[in-house]
Amino acid sequence: MVFLLQKERTNDKLGKKCDCLKEKIIWQNPDSQESKYWKLMSELKQKIIDGTYQAGDKMSSENELAAFYQVSRHTVRKALAILEHEGYIYAVHGKGTFCSEMGRHTKTSRNIAVVTTYLSDYIFPSVIQGIDQVMTENGYSIILKNTKNSSSAEGKCLEELLSKDIEGLIIEPSKSEIYCRHIALYKKLDEFHIPYVFIQGTMEQLKDHPYVMMDDCKGGYLITKYLLETGHRQILGMFKADDRQGMERHRGYVRALQEYGVLYDPDRVIWFHTEDRAVKPFARLRVMAASGIKFDGVVCYNDQIAIKTIQTLSQLGIRVPEDVSVTGYDNSFLAENYQVGLTTIAHPHERLGERAAKLLLDLMQAKSLGEKECQIVIEPQLIVRESCKHRSITQAPKGVGDSLSNL
Numbered sequence: 247m248v249f250l251l252q253k254e255r256t257n258d259k260l261g262k263k264c265d266c267l268k269e270k271i272i273w274q275n276p277d278s279q280e281s282k283y284w285k286l287m288s289e290l291k292q293k294i295i296d297g298t299y300q301a302g303d304k305m306s307s308e309n310e311l312a313a314f315y316q317v318s319r320h321t322v323r324k325a326l327a328i329l330e331h332e333g334y335i336y337a338v339h340g341k342g343t344f345c346s347e348m349g350r351h352t353k354t355s356r357n358i359a360v361v362t363t364y365l366s367d368y369i370f371p372s373v374i375q376g377i378d379q380v381m382t383e384n385g386y387s388i389i390l391k392n393t394k395n396s397s398s399a400e401g402k403c404l405e406e407l408l409s410k411d412i413e414g415l416i417i418e419p420s421k422s423e424i425y426c427r428h429i430a431l432y433k434k435l436d437e438f439h440i441p442y443v444f445i446q447g448t449m450e451q452l453k454d455h456p457y458v459m460m461d462d463c464k465g466g467y468l469i470t471k472y473l474l475e476t477g478h479r480q481i482l483g484m485f486k487a488d489d490r491q492g493m494e495r496h497r498g499y500v501r502a503l504q505e506y507g508v509l510y511d512p513d514r515v516i517w518f519h520t521e522d523r524a525v526k527p528f529a530r531l532r533v534m535a536a537s538g539i540k541f542d543g544v545v546c547y548n549d550q551i552a553i554k555t556i557q558t559l560s561q562l563g564i565r566v567p568e569d570v571s572v573t574g575y576d577n578s579f580l581a582e583n584y585q586v587g588l589t590t591i592a593h594p595h596e597r598l599g600e601r602a603a604k605l606l607l608d609l610m611q612a613k614s615l616g617e618k619e620c621q622i623v624i625e626p627q628l629i630v631r632e633s634c635k636h637r638s639i640t641q642a643p644k645g646v647g648d649s650l651s652n653l
Contacts, residue, residue, distance in 0.1 A: 282317050287325035289315075294334050294345055305335060305343040333437065347408065347438065355411040356386050358606065361403050362418045362445075363395040368550065369578050369595050373445070376599025377416060384607060386413075393420045395489075395520045401428035408434055414606045415442035421520065422447040422490040441609035445602045447490035456609060456620040458602040462491045465591040465626035466498025469573045470545050472589070472628055474506045477637030478543035478571060481508075482534070483515040484527050484555065486547045495575065499545055514541065527551060528558040535562050542570055542637060549574035549581045552588055556633070567635035577629050587631030594624050 293299050306314070311322045326343060329335045337343045360377055364370050378388055389412065393399040400420040407415065408431065415435065419426070426432075426449045435442055444457035473481055483499050486492030496515070503510050516534075518526045534541075546552035552574035556566045566572050566586055574581050574590040581588035594601075601622055608615060 283321045283324040283328075286311075286315055286317060286321060287328045290325060290329060291332075291334055294329075299345045301345055301347045303345045304341075305345065307342065347434075355413055357389055357410070357412045358386050358414045358416070358610075359389040359391065359407045359410070359412045360416045361391045361393060361400070361407075363393055363420055365390070365392040368580075369576055369593055372595035373599040376596035376601075377603045378599075379596075380600050380603035380607070395420045397421050397424060397427065401431060404428060404431040404435075408438070412440060414440060414610045416445060416602050416606055417442060418446045419444055419449050421488040422449050423488050423493050426451055441606060443602050443606045443609070445598060449490075456605055456615075458598055458605060458622040458624070460491075460593065460598075460624050460626055462494035462626075463498040463501070465575060466495035466545070467502045468498070468626055468628045469575065469589070469591055470499045470502035471505075472630070473543040473545065473571060473573065473634065474502060474508065476571075476634060479508055480541045481514070481543040481545060482531075482541045484531075484544065484546045484551055485515065485517060486519065486523065487517045488519045492547055495545075495547065514539070518547075523551070528554055531555065531558055532562065535559075535564065543634070544570060544572045546572065546574050548576050549578045549588055549590055552590070552633070553580050553584055556584075556586060567633050571634035571637075573634065581629070581631070586633050589631050589634045590629050592627040592629050598624060 290299075290305075299305070305311075305326075308319050308322045308326070311317075312319045315322075326335065330337065330343075333346055335343050336346050358381060360374060362370050362374065365374070374390065381388055389407070389410065391403045391407070393403060397420050400417075429451050432442070432452060432455075442455070444452070444455060444459070446459050448455065448457045448459070470481065470483075481499075481503070483496060485496040485499075500510050516527050516530045531544075544552075544555055546555055552572050556572050559566055559570060559572070564570055572588070574588040576593040577590045578593070581590045601624070605620070605622065608619070
Protein backbone atom coordinates (compact mmCIF):
# COMPACT_ATOMS: atom_id res chain seq x y z
CA MET A 247 0.00 0.00 0.00
CA VAL A 248 1.20 3.56 -0.73
CA PHE A 249 0.07 7.06 0.14
CA LEU A 250 -0.94 9.53 -2.52
CA LEU A 251 -1.22 13.14 -1.43
CA GLN A 252 -3.86 15.34 -2.97
CA LYS A 253 -4.13 19.07 -2.23
CA GLU A 254 -7.58 20.43 -1.75
CA ARG A 255 -8.47 24.15 -1.71
CA THR A 256 -10.97 25.46 0.76
CA ASN A 257 -12.60 28.87 1.18
CA ASP A 258 -12.06 30.91 4.31
CA LYS A 259 -14.88 32.31 6.46
CA LEU A 260 -14.99 35.47 4.34
CA GLY A 261 -16.09 33.41 1.37
CA LYS A 262 -12.91 34.40 -0.47
CA LYS A 263 -10.36 32.05 -1.94
CA CYS A 264 -7.62 32.69 0.56
CA ASP A 265 -6.09 29.36 -0.51
CA CYS A 266 -6.02 27.46 2.75
CA LEU A 267 -4.58 24.03 1.91
CA LYS A 268 -5.53 20.71 3.41
CA GLU A 269 -3.92 17.40 2.72
CA LYS A 270 -6.16 14.46 2.03
CA ILE A 271 -4.55 11.03 2.30
CA ILE A 272 -5.80 8.54 -0.23
CA TRP A 273 -5.03 4.89 0.20
CA GLN A 274 -4.45 3.15 -3.09
CA ASN A 275 -3.31 -0.31 -4.17
CA PRO A 276 -0.62 0.11 -6.84
CA ASP A 277 -1.92 -2.93 -8.68
CA SER A 278 -5.56 -1.85 -8.71
CA GLN A 279 -7.53 -0.26 -11.53
CA GLU A 280 -7.90 2.87 -9.39
CA SER A 281 -4.13 3.22 -9.18
CA LYS A 282 -3.90 3.08 -12.97
CA TYR A 283 -6.31 5.95 -13.54
CA TRP A 284 -4.54 7.99 -10.87
CA LYS A 285 -1.13 7.38 -12.44
CA LEU A 286 -2.49 8.27 -15.87
CA MET A 287 -4.09 11.45 -14.54
CA SER A 288 -0.83 12.46 -12.84
CA GLU A 289 1.22 11.87 -15.97
CA LEU A 290 -1.15 13.85 -18.19
CA LYS A 291 -1.27 16.67 -15.63
CA GLN A 292 2.52 16.85 -15.55
CA LYS A 293 2.65 17.15 -19.35
CA ILE A 294 0.20 20.05 -19.16
CA ILE A 295 2.23 21.74 -16.43
CA ASP A 296 5.63 21.31 -18.10
CA GLY A 297 4.32 22.65 -21.41
CA THR A 298 4.30 19.43 -23.43
CA TYR A 299 0.61 20.19 -23.95
CA GLN A 300 -0.05 23.89 -24.54
CA ALA A 301 -3.24 25.84 -23.85
CA GLY A 302 -5.67 25.16 -26.70
CA ASP A 303 -4.00 21.90 -27.79
CA LYS A 304 -6.38 19.07 -28.56
CA MET A 305 -5.89 15.97 -26.41
CA SER A 306 -5.60 12.52 -27.95
CA SER A 307 -8.86 10.61 -28.10
CA GLU A 308 -9.87 8.12 -25.42
CA ASN A 309 -9.05 5.22 -27.75
CA GLU A 310 -5.62 6.65 -28.59
CA LEU A 311 -4.78 7.23 -24.93
CA ALA A 312 -6.02 3.76 -23.97
CA ALA A 313 -3.85 2.15 -26.66
CA PHE A 314 -0.76 4.24 -25.87
CA TYR A 315 -0.88 3.70 -22.10
CA GLN A 316 -2.24 0.15 -22.38
CA VAL A 317 -5.23 0.77 -20.12
CA SER A 318 -8.98 0.51 -20.58
CA ARG A 319 -11.15 3.35 -21.90
CA HIS A 320 -12.87 3.34 -18.50
CA THR A 321 -9.51 4.16 -16.86
CA VAL A 322 -8.91 6.96 -19.38
CA ARG A 323 -12.37 8.44 -18.75
CA LYS A 324 -11.78 8.54 -14.98
CA ALA A 325 -8.38 10.24 -15.42
CA LEU A 326 -9.79 12.84 -17.82
CA ALA A 327 -12.76 13.48 -15.53
CA ILE A 328 -10.39 14.47 -12.71
CA LEU A 329 -8.38 16.76 -14.98
CA GLU A 330 -11.56 18.42 -16.23
CA HIS A 331 -12.85 18.87 -12.68
CA GLU A 332 -9.56 20.52 -11.66
CA GLY A 333 -9.71 22.84 -14.68
CA TYR A 334 -6.74 21.50 -16.67
CA ILE A 335 -8.83 20.42 -19.66
CA TYR A 336 -12.26 21.13 -21.09
CA ALA A 337 -14.51 19.25 -23.51
CA VAL A 338 -16.15 20.75 -26.59
CA HIS A 339 -19.13 18.74 -27.81
CA GLY A 340 -18.44 17.13 -31.16
CA LYS A 341 -14.84 18.39 -31.31
CA GLY A 342 -12.92 16.72 -28.50
CA THR A 343 -11.02 17.60 -25.34
CA PHE A 344 -8.60 20.55 -25.10
CA CYS A 345 -6.00 21.88 -22.67
CA SER A 346 -7.04 24.99 -20.72
CA GLU A 347 -4.99 28.01 -19.62
CA MET A 348 -4.59 26.43 -16.17
CA GLY A 349 -1.30 24.75 -17.04
CA ARG A 350 0.60 27.96 -17.66
CA HIS A 351 -0.26 29.17 -14.13
CA THR A 352 0.86 26.12 -12.19
CA LYS A 353 4.61 26.45 -12.70
CA THR A 354 6.78 28.17 -10.10
CA SER A 355 7.75 31.19 -12.17
CA ARG A 356 8.72 33.46 -9.25
CA ASN A 357 7.00 36.29 -11.15
CA ILE A 358 4.39 38.64 -9.74
CA ALA A 359 2.65 41.49 -11.55
CA VAL A 360 2.09 45.03 -10.27
CA VAL A 361 -0.49 47.23 -11.98
CA THR A 362 -0.79 50.90 -10.93
CA THR A 363 -2.71 53.82 -12.37
CA TYR A 364 0.51 55.75 -13.02
CA LEU A 365 4.24 55.01 -12.86
CA SER A 366 6.53 57.96 -13.33
CA ASP A 367 5.49 60.66 -10.91
CA TYR A 368 3.90 61.68 -7.64
CA ILE A 369 3.70 58.92 -4.96
CA PHE A 370 3.75 55.89 -7.27
CA PRO A 371 7.53 55.27 -7.46
CA SER A 372 7.69 55.02 -3.65
CA VAL A 373 4.78 52.55 -3.53
CA ILE A 374 6.43 50.40 -6.21
CA GLN A 375 9.76 50.59 -4.39
CA GLY A 376 8.14 49.18 -1.26
CA ILE A 377 6.67 46.27 -3.23
CA ASP A 378 9.94 45.60 -5.05
CA GLN A 379 12.01 45.54 -1.86
CA VAL A 380 9.87 42.83 -0.24
CA MET A 381 9.51 40.76 -3.40
CA THR A 382 13.22 40.91 -4.26
CA GLU A 383 14.13 39.78 -0.75
CA ASN A 384 11.87 36.77 -1.30
CA GLY A 385 13.26 35.87 -4.72
CA TYR A 386 10.47 37.24 -6.91
CA SER A 387 10.66 39.35 -10.06
CA ILE A 388 8.08 42.03 -10.94
CA ILE A 389 6.18 42.58 -14.17
CA LEU A 390 5.16 46.25 -14.05
CA LYS A 391 2.13 47.71 -15.84
CA ASN A 392 0.19 50.96 -15.66
CA THR A 393 -3.31 51.92 -16.81
CA LYS A 394 -3.21 55.75 -16.73
CA ASN A 395 -6.38 55.33 -14.69
CA SER A 396 -8.28 53.90 -17.66
CA SER A 397 -10.75 51.07 -17.02
CA SER A 398 -10.36 49.72 -20.55
CA ALA A 399 -6.56 49.74 -20.19
CA GLU A 400 -6.94 47.85 -16.90
CA GLY A 401 -8.95 45.18 -18.69
CA LYS A 402 -6.27 44.85 -21.38
CA CYS A 403 -3.56 44.55 -18.70
CA LEU A 404 -5.46 41.75 -17.00
CA GLU A 405 -5.97 39.92 -20.31
CA GLU A 406 -2.25 40.13 -21.02
CA LEU A 407 -1.26 39.00 -17.53
CA LEU A 408 -3.63 36.02 -17.71
CA SER A 409 -1.60 34.83 -20.70
CA LYS A 410 1.67 35.08 -18.73
CA ASP A 411 3.07 32.84 -16.03
CA ILE A 412 2.52 34.87 -12.85
CA GLU A 413 2.02 33.65 -9.31
CA GLY A 414 0.27 36.72 -7.92
CA LEU A 415 -0.90 40.26 -8.62
CA ILE A 416 -0.96 43.63 -6.81
CA ILE A 417 -3.30 46.08 -8.52
CA GLU A 418 -4.53 49.61 -8.01
CA PRO A 419 -8.02 49.64 -9.55
CA SER A 420 -8.73 52.30 -12.17
CA LYS A 421 -11.73 54.54 -11.52
CA SER A 422 -12.71 52.40 -8.56
CA GLU A 423 -15.98 54.25 -8.00
CA ILE A 424 -17.22 53.35 -11.51
CA TYR A 425 -18.91 50.01 -12.25
CA CYS A 426 -16.25 47.53 -13.41
CA ARG A 427 -17.07 45.90 -16.76
CA HIS A 428 -14.31 43.30 -16.66
CA ILE A 429 -15.14 41.45 -13.45
CA ALA A 430 -14.95 38.23 -15.50
CA LEU A 431 -11.18 38.72 -15.77
CA TYR A 432 -10.84 38.90 -11.99
CA LYS A 433 -12.91 35.74 -11.77
CA LYS A 434 -10.42 34.15 -14.17
CA LEU A 435 -7.66 34.98 -11.70
CA ASP A 436 -9.69 33.18 -9.02
CA GLU A 437 -10.27 30.24 -11.36
CA PHE A 438 -6.53 29.93 -12.01
CA HIS A 439 -5.82 30.27 -8.27
CA ILE A 440 -3.79 33.44 -8.79
CA PRO A 441 -4.13 35.55 -5.62
CA TYR A 442 -4.41 39.31 -5.98
CA VAL A 443 -4.31 42.28 -3.62
CA PHE A 444 -5.90 45.68 -4.25
CA ILE A 445 -4.02 48.80 -3.18
CA GLN A 446 -5.26 52.38 -2.70
CA GLY A 447 -8.88 51.32 -3.17
CA THR A 448 -11.21 48.53 -4.14
CA MET A 449 -14.36 48.07 -6.18
CA GLU A 450 -17.86 47.51 -4.85
CA GLN A 451 -18.19 44.26 -6.81
CA LEU A 452 -14.96 42.91 -5.26
CA LYS A 453 -15.00 44.59 -1.85
CA ASP A 454 -14.49 41.28 -0.02
CA HIS A 455 -11.15 40.59 -1.71
CA PRO A 456 -7.84 41.34 0.04
CA TYR A 457 -6.68 44.97 0.02
CA VAL A 458 -4.31 47.48 1.59
CA MET A 459 -5.43 51.11 1.64
CA MET A 460 -5.70 54.23 3.76
CA ASP A 461 -8.69 55.26 5.83
CA ASP A 462 -9.47 58.09 3.41
CA CYS A 463 -12.71 59.01 5.16
CA LYS A 464 -10.81 59.64 8.36
CA GLY A 465 -8.13 61.54 6.44
CA GLY A 466 -10.74 63.85 4.92
CA TYR A 467 -12.24 64.30 8.36
CA LEU A 468 -8.94 65.13 10.06
CA ILE A 469 -7.85 67.79 7.60
CA THR A 470 -11.28 69.48 7.50
CA LYS A 471 -11.45 69.32 11.29
CA TYR A 472 -8.08 71.08 11.47
CA LEU A 473 -9.40 73.98 9.39
CA LEU A 474 -12.52 74.18 11.54
CA GLU A 475 -10.46 74.15 14.73
CA THR A 476 -8.37 77.04 13.42
CA GLY A 477 -11.39 79.25 12.81
CA HIS A 478 -12.36 78.50 9.20
CA ARG A 479 -16.08 78.27 8.44
CA GLN A 480 -16.43 78.84 4.69
CA ILE A 481 -14.53 75.84 3.38
CA LEU A 482 -14.57 74.74 -0.26
CA GLY A 483 -13.98 71.12 -1.21
CA MET A 484 -12.36 69.72 -4.38
CA PHE A 485 -12.85 66.00 -4.87
CA LYS A 486 -12.40 63.40 -7.58
CA ALA A 487 -15.66 61.66 -8.40
CA ASP A 488 -14.50 58.51 -10.20
CA ASP A 489 -12.38 56.84 -7.54
CA ARG A 490 -13.06 55.60 -4.05
CA GLN A 491 -10.41 57.81 -2.46
CA GLY A 492 -12.19 60.96 -3.62
CA MET A 493 -15.59 59.79 -2.44
CA GLU A 494 -14.27 58.74 0.97
CA ARG A 495 -12.35 61.99 1.50
CA HIS A 496 -15.51 63.90 0.64
CA ARG A 497 -17.43 61.81 3.18
CA GLY A 498 -14.91 62.78 5.89
CA TYR A 499 -15.18 66.44 4.85
CA VAL A 500 -18.97 66.33 5.24
CA ARG A 501 -18.72 64.58 8.61
CA ALA A 502 -16.41 67.24 10.03
CA LEU A 503 -18.68 70.08 8.86
CA GLN A 504 -21.69 68.39 10.44
CA GLU A 505 -19.95 67.89 13.77
CA TYR A 506 -19.03 71.58 13.93
CA GLY A 507 -22.53 72.66 13.01
CA VAL A 508 -21.45 74.11 9.66
CA LEU A 509 -24.07 73.73 6.95
CA TYR A 510 -22.94 71.53 4.07
CA ASP A 511 -23.37 73.48 0.85
CA PRO A 512 -23.08 71.39 -2.36
CA ASP A 513 -22.36 74.59 -4.27
CA ARG A 514 -19.09 74.84 -2.34
CA VAL A 515 -17.90 71.45 -3.62
CA ILE A 516 -16.07 71.13 -6.94
CA TRP A 517 -16.25 67.63 -8.46
CA PHE A 518 -13.97 66.50 -11.26
CA HIS A 519 -12.99 63.31 -13.11
CA THR A 520 -9.75 61.81 -14.39
CA GLU A 521 -10.21 63.24 -17.87
CA ASP A 522 -10.91 66.84 -16.79
CA ARG A 523 -8.72 67.05 -13.68
CA ALA A 524 -6.21 69.43 -15.30
CA VAL A 525 -8.80 72.07 -16.21
CA LYS A 526 -12.22 71.79 -14.59
CA PRO A 527 -11.38 72.28 -10.87
CA PHE A 528 -9.52 75.53 -11.52
CA ALA A 529 -11.94 76.89 -14.10
CA ARG A 530 -14.73 76.30 -11.59
CA LEU A 531 -12.67 77.97 -8.85
CA ARG A 532 -12.27 81.07 -11.03
CA VAL A 533 -16.03 81.21 -11.65
CA MET A 534 -16.78 80.90 -7.93
CA ALA A 535 -14.33 83.66 -7.03
CA ALA A 536 -15.69 85.92 -9.79
CA SER A 537 -19.29 85.36 -8.67
CA GLY A 538 -18.53 86.59 -5.19
CA ILE A 539 -18.72 83.25 -3.32
CA LYS A 540 -16.71 83.76 -0.14
CA PHE A 541 -14.38 81.11 1.23
CA ASP A 542 -11.56 81.06 3.74
CA GLY A 543 -10.28 77.51 3.20
CA VAL A 544 -10.00 74.88 0.46
CA VAL A 545 -9.76 71.12 1.12
CA CYS A 546 -8.17 69.57 -1.98
CA TYR A 547 -8.29 65.97 -3.21
CA ASN A 548 -4.50 65.68 -3.26
CA ASP A 549 -1.27 67.69 -3.23
CA GLN A 550 -1.21 68.14 -7.01
CA ILE A 551 -4.66 69.75 -6.99
CA ALA A 552 -3.66 71.86 -3.96
CA ILE A 553 -0.55 73.29 -5.67
CA LYS A 554 -2.55 74.23 -8.78
CA THR A 555 -5.22 75.73 -6.54
CA ILE A 556 -2.62 77.98 -4.87
CA GLN A 557 -1.33 79.02 -8.30
CA THR A 558 -4.86 79.79 -9.53
CA LEU A 559 -5.67 81.83 -6.42
CA SER A 560 -2.42 83.75 -6.81
CA GLN A 561 -3.40 84.67 -10.37
CA LEU A 562 -6.68 86.01 -8.95
CA GLY A 563 -4.84 88.14 -6.39
CA ILE A 564 -5.82 85.87 -3.48
CA ARG A 565 -2.94 85.09 -1.13
CA VAL A 566 -2.26 81.74 0.58
CA PRO A 567 -2.37 81.54 3.54
CA GLU A 568 -3.04 85.23 4.31
CA ASP A 569 -6.46 85.30 2.60
CA VAL A 570 -7.30 81.63 2.13
CA SER A 571 -5.89 78.42 3.64
CA VAL A 572 -5.30 75.46 1.31
CA THR A 573 -4.75 71.79 2.22
CA GLY A 574 -3.54 68.82 0.21
CA TYR A 575 -3.45 65.06 0.68
CA ASP A 576 -0.67 62.43 0.32
CA ASN A 577 2.35 64.36 1.71
CA SER A 578 4.13 64.01 -1.62
CA PHE A 579 7.44 65.69 -2.46
CA LEU A 580 5.32 68.60 -3.75
CA ALA A 581 3.88 69.24 -0.29
CA GLU A 582 7.27 69.70 1.34
CA ASN A 583 9.16 71.42 -1.46
CA TYR A 584 6.67 73.94 -2.86
CA GLN A 585 7.27 77.63 -2.04
CA VAL A 586 4.40 77.40 0.45
CA GLY A 587 4.67 74.22 2.51
CA LEU A 588 1.39 72.29 2.27
CA THR A 589 -0.70 71.19 5.21
CA THR A 590 -1.62 67.68 4.13
CA ILE A 591 -2.35 64.09 5.13
CA ALA A 592 0.62 61.72 5.21
CA HIS A 593 0.41 58.85 2.75
CA PRO A 594 2.39 55.74 3.79
CA HIS A 595 3.90 55.46 0.27
CA GLU A 596 6.62 52.80 0.58
CA ARG A 597 5.07 51.22 3.67
CA LEU A 598 1.80 50.67 1.81
CA GLY A 599 3.72 48.85 -0.92
CA GLU A 600 5.57 46.73 1.62
CA ARG A 601 2.38 45.68 3.40
CA ALA A 602 0.68 44.80 0.11
CA ALA A 603 3.67 42.68 -0.91
CA LYS A 604 3.74 40.84 2.43
CA LEU A 605 0.01 40.16 2.21
CA LEU A 606 0.41 38.76 -1.31
CA LEU A 607 3.25 36.52 -0.12
CA ASP A 608 1.00 35.15 2.62
CA LEU A 609 -1.74 34.44 0.08
CA MET A 610 0.66 32.75 -2.34
CA GLN A 611 1.96 30.60 0.52
CA ALA A 612 -1.65 29.62 1.26
CA LYS A 613 -1.63 30.91 4.84
CA SER A 614 -4.94 30.97 6.64
CA LEU A 615 -5.80 34.64 7.14
CA GLY A 616 -8.61 36.38 8.99
CA GLU A 617 -10.49 39.46 7.83
CA LYS A 618 -8.18 41.93 9.59
CA GLU A 619 -5.14 40.27 8.03
CA CYS A 620 -6.65 40.26 4.51
CA GLN A 621 -8.18 43.74 4.58
CA ILE A 622 -5.63 46.22 5.90
CA VAL A 623 -6.55 49.85 6.56
CA ILE A 624 -3.75 52.29 7.38
CA GLU A 625 -4.47 55.21 9.72
CA PRO A 626 -3.96 58.73 8.31
CA GLN A 627 -1.75 61.36 9.93
CA LEU A 628 -2.14 65.14 9.71
CA ILE A 629 0.96 67.12 8.64
CA VAL A 630 0.72 70.86 9.39
CA ARG A 631 2.73 73.35 7.32
CA GLU A 632 2.53 76.98 6.19
CA SER A 633 -0.41 76.81 3.74
CA CYS A 634 -2.92 77.34 6.58
CA LYS A 635 -3.39 80.30 8.89
CA HIS A 636 -5.28 80.52 12.16
CA ARG A 637 -8.34 82.71 11.88
CA SER A 638 -10.86 83.64 14.59
CA ILE A 639 -10.86 80.61 16.88
CA THR A 640 -14.31 79.17 17.56
CA GLN A 641 -14.96 76.80 20.41
CA ALA A 642 -15.51 73.32 19.06
CA PRO A 643 -18.93 71.89 19.87
CA LYS A 644 -19.27 69.22 22.44
CA GLY A 645 -18.60 65.75 21.12
CA VAL A 646 -16.35 66.72 18.18
CA GLY A 647 -13.99 63.84 17.47
CA ASP A 648 -15.92 61.47 19.72
CA SER A 649 -17.14 59.47 16.74
CA LEU A 650 -13.83 59.12 14.90
CA SER A 651 -13.93 55.41 15.50
CA ASN A 652 -17.23 55.22 13.63
CA LEU A 653 -15.89 56.77 10.42
